[in-house]
Each structure stands twice: as structure tokens, then as C-alpha cells.
Amino acid sequence: MEKITPNDIRYSDLAGKRFNKRFAGKPEYIRLPETIKDVVEAVQEAVDSKRRPVVRSGGHCLEGFVSDPIVQVLIDLSLMTGVYYDAERAAFAVEAGATVGEMYRRLFLGWGVVLPAGEHPGIGVGGHILGGAFGFLCREYGLAADYLYGIELVAVDASGKAYSVIATREENDPNRELLWAHTGGGGGNFGIVTRYWLRSPDSDGTDPSTALPKAPASITTFRVAWDWKDFDASTFSRLVQNFGTWSLQHSDPSSPSIQLFSILFLNHRNLGKIEIKGISTGGNASRLIDEHLAAIAAPIGLPYNLKIEESSWLRFALNPFPELFQPGFDNVQAKVKDAFFRRPFTDSQIATAYKYLTAEVGIGGVLGMATYGGKVNTVLPDATASAQRDCILDVACNTGWIDPAGAEPSMNWVRNFYKDLFPDSGGVPVPNEQTDGSMINHPDTDHASPEWNQSGVPWYTLYYKEAYPRLQQVKAKWDPLNIFYHALSIRAEK
Ligand SMILES: Cc1cc2nc3c(=O)[nH]c(=O)nc-3n(C[C@H](O)[C@H](O)[C@H](O)COP(=O)(O)OP(=O)(O)OC[C@H]3O[C@@H](n4cnc5c(N)ncnc54)[C@H](O)[C@@H]3O)c2cc1C
Missing domain, CATH: 3.40.462.20 (Vanillyl-alcohol Oxidase; Chain A, domain 3)
Structure with missing residues (x-):
């Protein structure tokens, strides 16, 4: 995986990918991972070199959490855009770099289903679902986060080692609190979500066409x-x-x-x-x-x-x-x-x-x-x-x-x-x-x-x-070195 530095022709395009032009960052380099292994490596390298990493998915942050002059390494998930039904987990898998529009398209064309999420199709799934995510269909179907079954996250442990972890909402999942924190805790707090699994709370997911709400007929x-x-x-x-x-x-x-x-x-x-x-x-x-x-x-x-x-x-x-x-x-x-x-x-x-x-x-x-x-x-x-x-x-x-x-x-x-x-x-x-x-x-x-x-x-x-004290506990456990932070991030300390 290459480092995209300012003399690379892709740099200015990637650095400019942000909805809110009120903010601008100038990372030393940008990484474009394609797999979870790439994300782990990109985070590890940033931590080892004591550079501050930040993740971006769709670039629609309304504050300067990503486009921040003190961010040194930008990890952009634009190439991780898969949307598919995962029979093993009986849920739809959506990679974090997909846009909301691409998710709508794939879910509709593949299975005639919908995840109730945000209004603008350009929003990234990565920074959106974990903030709750309301939209046109919320009154009928609820928030996107209400359908969150699982996440795959790249986190950093107390020794500075980057690793990947899966958390689901299953009662017996020891990582259940981590999943809960992603049903509204917001982006840039605990690590980098690489994939979401989504399924209606009352569905066992074995039939994909009923695993999420049916899309409106019109x-x-x-x-x-x-x-x-x-x-x-x-x-x-x-x-x-x-x-x-x-x-x-x-x-x-x-x-x-x-x-x-x-x-x-x-x-x-x-x-x-x-x-x-x-x-x-x-x-x-x-x-x-x-x-x-x-x-x-x-x-x-x-x-x-x-x-x-x-x-x-x-x-x-x-x-x-x-x-x-x-x-x-x-x-x-x-x-x-x-x-x-x-x-x-x-x-x-x-x-x-x-x-x-x-x-x-x-x-x-x-x-x-x-x-x-x-x-x-x-x-x-x-x-x-x-x-x-x-x-x-x-x-x-x-x-x-x-x-x-x-x-x-x-x-x-x-x-x-x-x-x-x-x-x-x-x-x-x-x-x-x-x-x-x-x-x-x-x-x-x-x-x-x-x-x-x-x-x-x-x-x-x-x-x-x-919910804040509970989110603080999740932060303390899963991001003990506070690698992922911004002006409104969850702080582990009281
Ligand atoms: C035009 C517009 C319309 C909007 N409409 C709605 C709406 O209808 N409903 C609604 O709920 N919200 C809406 N929003 C807000 C939107 O949900 C948030 O701005 C969301 O955080 C954007 O996600 P992103 O991936 O596009 O942004 P990014 O700028 O990529 O990221 C936003 C934040 O999330 C973090 N983040 C990004 N990817 C990940 C990841 N993979 N893992 C962990 N953290 C991550 C970033 O570090 C940053 O802190 C809208 C925003 C805009 C600009």
C-alpha cells in the first residue's frame, strides 16, 4: 500500500475530498487501504512513528475532525466499498468506505431492502451509522444504528499494537459493549470501523429479503x-x-x-x-x-x-x-x-x-x-x-x-x-x-x-x-492510548 504524499497527483484530489470547506488539513501522507490488513498496517505505522492518524470515509464531517492541520496521517477508506449479504453472520455486510447512496443501490437491486439512513447519498457509511443516522424513513423504520448487528474495528491496545476485532450484539458476545458504543457514540472515537453488519432486530437474518425492511414500493x-x-x-x-x-x-x-x-x-x-x-x-x-x-x-x-x-x-x-x-x-x-x-x-x-x-x-x-x-x-x-x-x-x-x-x-x-x-x-x-x-x-x-x-x-x-459514562468505559478499554480523538471525542477520564 503506497503512501500518497503531496507530490502524488492523487494527493490534492484526496485532500480536497470534504464537504465542509470551512476546514482544511494538510496530512504528511494519505493511505488508501483496500483490506482490513491494510488498515491495521496503516494504523500500526502511524502509531510506531508517533504520527497522528485520522480516518475518513465519506468526508461529510460538519466540523474539522478530519480536515485538521494537526492530523499527520489520513486513512481514507474510499476503496473499501463492498455491500453484500454475509450468510455466515446472517446479516448484510457494508464496508465503511461505501457511500449511503451506494448502499441504497446495492441493497435495493440485490434484495429489494433498505436500511433507513441519511438523506444525502454522498455521505459515507463509515462516519454515519455509528452516529445514530436519521433520514427520510426514520419515522417509519427508526435509525440506521437500530439495525446494527456487528462491526469490524481496527483498534490499538495499551502496548501500541494495532489489531482487528469483531463485536456483535449477541447476548454472549464479550465485545457487546463495543458494538453498543457504535450505535450512536459517533465517529473517530474508538478505532476505525472497516465493516458493518446490519440486520433487523426481530429477524434471524436467514432470509436476506426479510433481514432488513422491504424498500418502499414507491x-x-x-x-x-x-x-x-x-x-x-x-x-x-x-x-x-x-x-x-x-x-x-x-x-x-x-x-x-x-x-x-x-x-x-x-x-x-x-x-x-x-x-x-x-x-x-x-x-x-x-x-x-x-x-x-x-x-x-x-x-x-x-x-x-x-x-x-x-x-x-x-x-x-x-x-x-x-x-x-x-x-x-x-x-x-x-x-x-x-x-x-x-x-x-x-x-x-x-x-x-x-x-x-x-x-x-x-x-x-x-x-x-x-x-x-x-x-x-x-x-x-x-x-x-x-x-x-x-x-x-x-x-x-x-x-x-x-x-x-x-x-x-x-x-x-x-x-x-x-x-x-x-x-x-x-x-x-x-x-x-x-x-x-x-x-x-x-x-x-x-x-x-x-x-x-x-x-x-x-x-x-x-x-x-x-450514556456518556458507559461510552467512557468503552473508550478506556478499546482506545487506552487515545489514538483516535478530536474536539468532541469521548474522553476516558472522568
Ligand atoms: C450534506 C449533508 C447531509 C447530511 N445528512 C444527514 C442525515 O440525513 N442524517 C444524519 O444522521 N446525518 C446527516 N449528515 C451528517 C453525517 O451523518 C455526518 O457528517 C457523518 O459523520 C458523515 O460521515 P462521513 O463518513 O461522510 O464523514 P467523514 O468526514 O469521513 O467522517 C466523519 C467523522 O467520523 C469519523 N469516521 C469516518 N469514518 C470512520 C470509520 N470508518 N470508523 C470510525 N470513525 C470514522 C471521522 O474520523 C470523523 O470524525 C449530513 C451531513 C452532510 C454534510
């Missing part, structure tokens, strides 16, 4: 768009209230509406429109969409455009809502600040949102509200390391810019907006009756900053709640 997408100019504070408030109320009333796993998932895009007024984009599966899709819009859009009495389309699951999954992922999308510098909600926005939070979304400032930004719950909320909080199991919404304040001059106003806007949404809890969504922390797949280093988190609740409680 997907009905809907897009609603209002002209921002038509809104005032009162109609804006009613729209956000309606969306929150619908989410509260339809997050129960027994609700037929778990076959519907939507996102309210409260764009900054500079962007001209407020939108809802969503999907529904199954024979009742049209009725579910009608009911959704009757509860949310119709009562505010403003004209809107509605576009409904039907597509196969695969066609949709490989290019969902193309207008979201347009040219330029992969050239953006972005900041995402995430919050789980158990209850709808309060009136004062809606007023804060209106203030920031209509502020006279030259930025592009959005407050996105995604419906949540359903099947996600059937799993006990400690059964996986994804602890938030009674939420109704996942909300994110997002901004992005391409011109460097956009950095300061955009960052100021998004940070202050988010902080002002939680004035009674130190600027962050602490676990309480209304909010429940944040999602580690949307990491935000501000949670570890006393300037932006004045709640007294540490960043790790916001992400992991009561």
Missing part, C-alpha cells in the same frame, strides 16, 4: 413553497405552531402518519421562499400528504405552490430533492447547529426565529425543522447509544457561504440565533421538558465553548445524556 414527494413576502409575524407564527402541533400529534409510533416525513425550511427572507419538502410511502401517501397540509398549510390562508411527484425508492434515494444539492453545494463552508425538541417551539422561540430570519443582514441561512419520532421512539434510551428517544422534531440552524467575506456575518448570525432560542438554558437545548440535547452526527464544537454554552451542562451530556 415514494411520493411533495414540495410546498410560499413567497416570504406574503408573511408577517402573525402568519409566520401560525405556520411554525401548526408544524409543531402536527409533529407532536403524529410522533406516536402507532400513528399512520409515520409513513410521512417532512422538513419545514424556514429560510432567511433573503432567500425569498419558505418551504416544506417531504415524502410519504405506501398506498395512503396522497391522503397523508393532504392531511398534513390541511393541518399545517391551509389554516394560515396564504397562497402556496404545491408540487407532488411519484418516484421509485431508488431513483429518489440517489437524487433526493435535487434542488437541495445543486452545483456549489459541495463548495460551501457551512455551520450547522442542531437541537432535539420534545415539545413544539414556544411563542417566544417563534418570535426569535422571526427576528433572525427577517434581520437585515447579507447572509444565507435557514432554520430547518424535521419531523422525528415514530419508530425512533420505540427503542429504549439505553438500548443504543442514541439516547434521545422521545423527541418530535430535530431542528437545525444552518448557514453556508462560498465567498470568504461571508464567514463573519454568517457565523455571527447562526451562533446568536441558536443561542437566543434557548435564553433560559444558557444558549443550548439542555435535556429538559422541551428540549433534549443535540445529535452527534451534527457535531457543533460551540457546545464545548463557555462562550456559546453557558448552561453548566457539559457538551457530552448534550449529545449522550446518561
Whole structure:
């Protein structure tokens, strides 16, 4: 396995493979392993030479955990992309370098099944599944991590020796805690996952076509768009209230509406429109969409455009809502600040949102509200390391810019907006009756900053709640030398 150094023609391409251009690294060299043996060797060499290694799969990290100037060795799993049914383990094996889109494609074409995972097909499976992983089908089928049967990991022991280990969720597996830590602990913590095995919790996996949920027979997408100019504070408030109320009333796993998932895009007024984009599966899709819009859009009495389309699951999954992922999308510098909600926005939070979304400032930004719950909320909080199991919404304040001059106003806007949404809890969504922390797949280093988190609740409680001490034990056992770390990694010490 070669070392790819800066004078190799592949270096700049590989160094540039990252979604968030807010960060840039400059590793001394990059390794492109093709087998687990290659990964063990690459890690061993980095440890022996006292260089700091970091793993990358899809390059969609939202913070600078991979693209970090102090990283010396980048281990990129782009060539480890196998997706197949492993009869011996009675589960689907997905190598960590596969993208979510490639996983969807292979699972659908091979067996007509699906793993409910993230929305953007370019995300890497490697850094995604172990952070919980929600997406378009989460209300119907839960999180990707809920299907995790096993992992293959390259770790480093206390003597500095790199080795590979397999952990499964079998009751008698001595490595079961290691598997548990990968059901929501997040990337870059314990070692390098080279392969995941996936299977529905209630399946013995002997029939591959029932080992994961059947893919939807079709997907009905809907897009609603209002002209921002038509809104005032009162109609804006009613729209956000309606969306929150619908989410509260339809997050129960027994609700037929778990076959519907939507996102309210409260764009900054500079962007001209407020939108809802969503999907529904199954024979009742049209009725579910009608009911959704009757509860949310119709009562505010403003004209809107509605576009409904039907597509196969695969066609949709490989290019969902193309207008979201347009040219330029992969050239953006972005900041995402995430919050789980158990209850709808309060009136004062809606007023804060209106203030920031209509502020006279030259930025592009959005407050996105995604419906949540359903099947996600059937799993006990400690059964996986994804602890938030009674939420109704996942909300994110997002901004992005391409011109460097956009950095300061955009960052100021998004940070202050988010902080002002939680004035009674130190600027962050602490676990309480209304909010429940944040999602580690949307990491935000501000949670570890006393300037932006004045709640007294540490960043790790916001992400992991009561799971953190257990994750610390796993860290102490499986990465005793703390070879794998970043700004929000799990620390073994108390
Ligand atoms: C456009 C976009 C859309 C997104 N949509 C969703 C969504 O719908 N749902 C959702 O849940 N999340 C979503 N995310 C967040 C995404 O799940 C995380 O950013 C995820 O960590 C990306 O994984 P990656 O392999 O692409 O990233 P990378 O940048 O390669 O890695 C991210 C982190 O995981 C670590 N890591 C990577 N590979 C491994 C491995 N094999 N073993 C151990 N650690 C590893 C890295 O070191 C790093 O710390 C989205 C992100 C973006 C940018």
C-alpha cells in the first residue's frame, strides 16, 4: 500500500475530498487501504512513528475532525466499498468506505431492502451509522444504528499494537459493549470501523429479503413553497405552531402518519421562499400528504405552490430533492447547529426565529425543522447509544457561504440565533421538558465553548445524556492510548 504524499497527483484530489470547506488539513501522507490488513498496517505505522492518524470515509464531517492541520496521517477508506449479504453472520455486510447512496443501490437491486439512513447519498457509511443516522424513513423504520448487528474495528491496545476485532450484539458476545458504543457514540472515537453488519432486530437474518425492511414500493414527494413576502409575524407564527402541533400529534409510533416525513425550511427572507419538502410511502401517501397540509398549510390562508411527484425508492434515494444539492453545494463552508425538541417551539422561540430570519443582514441561512419520532421512539434510551428517544422534531440552524467575506456575518448570525432560542438554558437545548440535547452526527464544537454554552451542562451530556459514562468505559478499554480523538471525542477520564 503506497503512501500518497503531496507530490502524488492523487494527493490534492484526496485532500480536497470534504464537504465542509470551512476546514482544511494538510496530512504528511494519505493511505488508501483496500483490506482490513491494510488498515491495521496503516494504523500500526502511524502509531510506531508517533504520527497522528485520522480516518475518513465519506468526508461529510460538519466540523474539522478530519480536515485538521494537526492530523499527520489520513486513512481514507474510499476503496473499501463492498455491500453484500454475509450468510455466515446472517446479516448484510457494508464496508465503511461505501457511500449511503451506494448502499441504497446495492441493497435495493440485490434484495429489494433498505436500511433507513441519511438523506444525502454522498455521505459515507463509515462516519454515519455509528452516529445514530436519521433520514427520510426514520419515522417509519427508526435509525440506521437500530439495525446494527456487528462491526469490524481496527483498534490499538495499551502496548501500541494495532489489531482487528469483531463485536456483535449477541447476548454472549464479550465485545457487546463495543458494538453498543457504535450505535450512536459517533465517529473517530474508538478505532476505525472497516465493516458493518446490519440486520433487523426481530429477524434471524436467514432470509436476506426479510433481514432488513422491504424498500418502499414507491415514494411520493411533495414540495410546498410560499413567497416570504406574503408573511408577517402573525402568519409566520401560525405556520411554525401548526408544524409543531402536527409533529407532536403524529410522533406516536402507532400513528399512520409515520409513513410521512417532512422538513419545514424556514429560510432567511433573503432567500425569498419558505418551504416544506417531504415524502410519504405506501398506498395512503396522497391522503397523508393532504392531511398534513390541511393541518399545517391551509389554516394560515396564504397562497402556496404545491408540487407532488411519484418516484421509485431508488431513483429518489440517489437524487433526493435535487434542488437541495445543486452545483456549489459541495463548495460551501457551512455551520450547522442542531437541537432535539420534545415539545413544539414556544411563542417566544417563534418570535426569535422571526427576528433572525427577517434581520437585515447579507447572509444565507435557514432554520430547518424535521419531523422525528415514530419508530425512533420505540427503542429504549439505553438500548443504543442514541439516547434521545422521545423527541418530535430535530431542528437545525444552518448557514453556508462560498465567498470568504461571508464567514463573519454568517457565523455571527447562526451562533446568536441558536443561542437566543434557548435564553433560559444558557444558549443550548439542555435535556429538559422541551428540549433534549443535540445529535452527534451534527457535531457543533460551540457546545464545548463557555462562550456559546453557558448552561453548566457539559457538551457530552448534550449529545449522550446518561450514556456518556458507559461510552467512557468503552473508550478506556478499546482506545487506552487515545489514538483516535478530536474536539468532541469521548474522553476516558472522568
Ligand atoms: C450534506 C449533508 C447531509 C447530511 N445528512 C444527514 C442525515 O440525513 N442524517 C444524519 O444522521 N446525518 C446527516 N449528515 C451528517 C453525517 O451523518 C455526518 O457528517 C457523518 O459523520 C458523515 O460521515 P462521513 O463518513 O461522510 O464523514 P467523514 O468526514 O469521513 O467522517 C466523519 C467523522 O467520523 C469519523 N469516521 C469516518 N469514518 C470512520 C470509520 N470508518 N470508523 C470510525 N470513525 C470514522 C471521522 O474520523 C470523523 O470524525 C449530513 C451531513 C452532510 C454534510
